[in-house]
Amino acid sequence: MPNARIGFVSSTTGGETFYYPNFVAPRDNTKLSLEIKHAVTRETGYQALMKVRCSNGLQISSYHGNFIQHTFGADLEIGVIDADKALGVTFSYDAKLDPKLDAHFQAALLYTTASGQRRVRCLNIIAGVSENPKDCLKFIDQDAVYSMLAKEASTKLATTSSTLKDIRLGLTEKTIDVLAAYRKNFLSQSHPPGQLVMPERLKEFSMYMLAMVKCRAFKGGSETSDRRVHEMRLIRSMGAMELSLYLYPRMIPIHNLQPEDGFPDEKLGGHLRVPPSIRTSFSRVEPGGVYLVDNGQQCLLWFHAQTSPNLIADLFGEEKTSLQSLDAYTSTLPVLSTHLNAQVRNIVEFLRTMRGSKGLTVQLARQGIDGAEFEFARMLVEDRNNEAQSYVDWLVHVHKGVQLEVSYSQAREKGQRSRANNQCSSTGSGSEKMAAMVERCRSLRGCGLRTGSMCRAVAGKYQDVN
Secondary structure: OOHHHHHHHHHHHOOOOOOOOOOOHHHHHHHHHHHHHHHHHOOEEEEEEEEEEEOOOEEEEEEEOOOEOOOOOOOEEEEEEEOOOOOEEEEEEOOOOOOOOOEEEEEEEEEEOOOOOEEEEEEEEEEOOOOOHHHHHOOOOHHHHHHHHHHHHHHHHHHOOOOHHHHHHHHHHHHHHHHHHHHHHOOOOOOOOOOOOOOHHHOOHHHHHHHHHHOOOOOOOOOOHHHHHHHHHHHHHOOHHHHHHHHOOEEEEOOOOOOOOOOEEHHHOOEEOOOOOOOOOHHHOOOOOEEEEEOOOOEEEEEOOOOOHHHHHHHHOOOOOOHHHOOOOOOOOOOOOOHHHHHHHHHHHHHHHOOOOOOOOEEEEEOOOOOHHHHHHHHOOOOOOOOOOOHHHHHHHHHHHHHHHHHHHHHHHHHHHHHHHHHHOOOOOHHHHHHHHHHHHHHOHHHOOOOOHHHHHHOOOOOOOO
């Protein structure tokens, strides 16, 4: 039975579908075992009802997630809910907010525990109201912005007749609109027209939007319907942290780790010292390098074709001295006494603690040997792949769109001012001005305006002239 059909049940009841493409038992059994264990042992609520409320002046515009809502405004019905799921809610203005008062939000969840207890959990948020839009820019949550855009795109694709091309075009236009609005309304100083200016709190916004266009749910080109629908429903149930990693994977070079990396550091309060990630582009890959790439759904250990035999032996044992000698179905690292092996195992365990419901196992991707190398190339979001542009080309494309939007807006405002000046400019005494307005009104009656309405528009201080 197709995954798209099986997953419909979980998409309407708050559940979850686990998808294993190209399942190979020796490689994927560990991942399957971890995910089953997590699914049956995590804290879960049943027969849940959810209600979201907000202050006067605001109203709920839409909900996004895996649930049932019979009519808009009714409670959300969720069969099962747990900490690995997230819902998105958008609000809109329906009146003017008083800057002297705070805005209040509440999400109330009524659910039944596994022991049969009926409980209510309330989340309350108070937000300040400001009349200065620049104050709001200082507190923009970048993760929340692109998470809501991703959930909106996924919901639109599932519930309307929009095509994948329409979704990608819509995401591109929203990126341009955000950056163009910032340039038109919020810049305190002038910048050269050839410079793309981004808000301080949205520095990576364009990168995440490109990654969204490239993800399997929305990308162009061929993709199996099972995989595409699974990813689309996955996006609707993801939290902001999980979605950020899904869109832009973490890429850690392990061939040049510092001696203290991968071990607890007293300067960090005893926490594990995690090596810094690098940008996901093949231009950052070094010859002979080994990289750990994790997108929250799968974790790849990529080996360059010129990887040192000593490095391979430190990771997998003295009997493994070449890439060809490694087991293609390896899913875990062996426990060895070498320093590098301990570092990598500690890093993998740390990444496992940050996972949600998806079990973390290591899959080998050897350059020129394993098919997983294509998956590694797909994760390099900043390169040209997945039927989309590279990050540099994407910025050029977005910048051109911003320039066109700003130029059009400036020309439109200039035209409006010019028309207003032409309408209001006349010479002579008050009676002569009045006569000129009446004559102009009569000459323009053929445009469909009521008799005398042109006089009211041009000279508001005069009464209507019939």
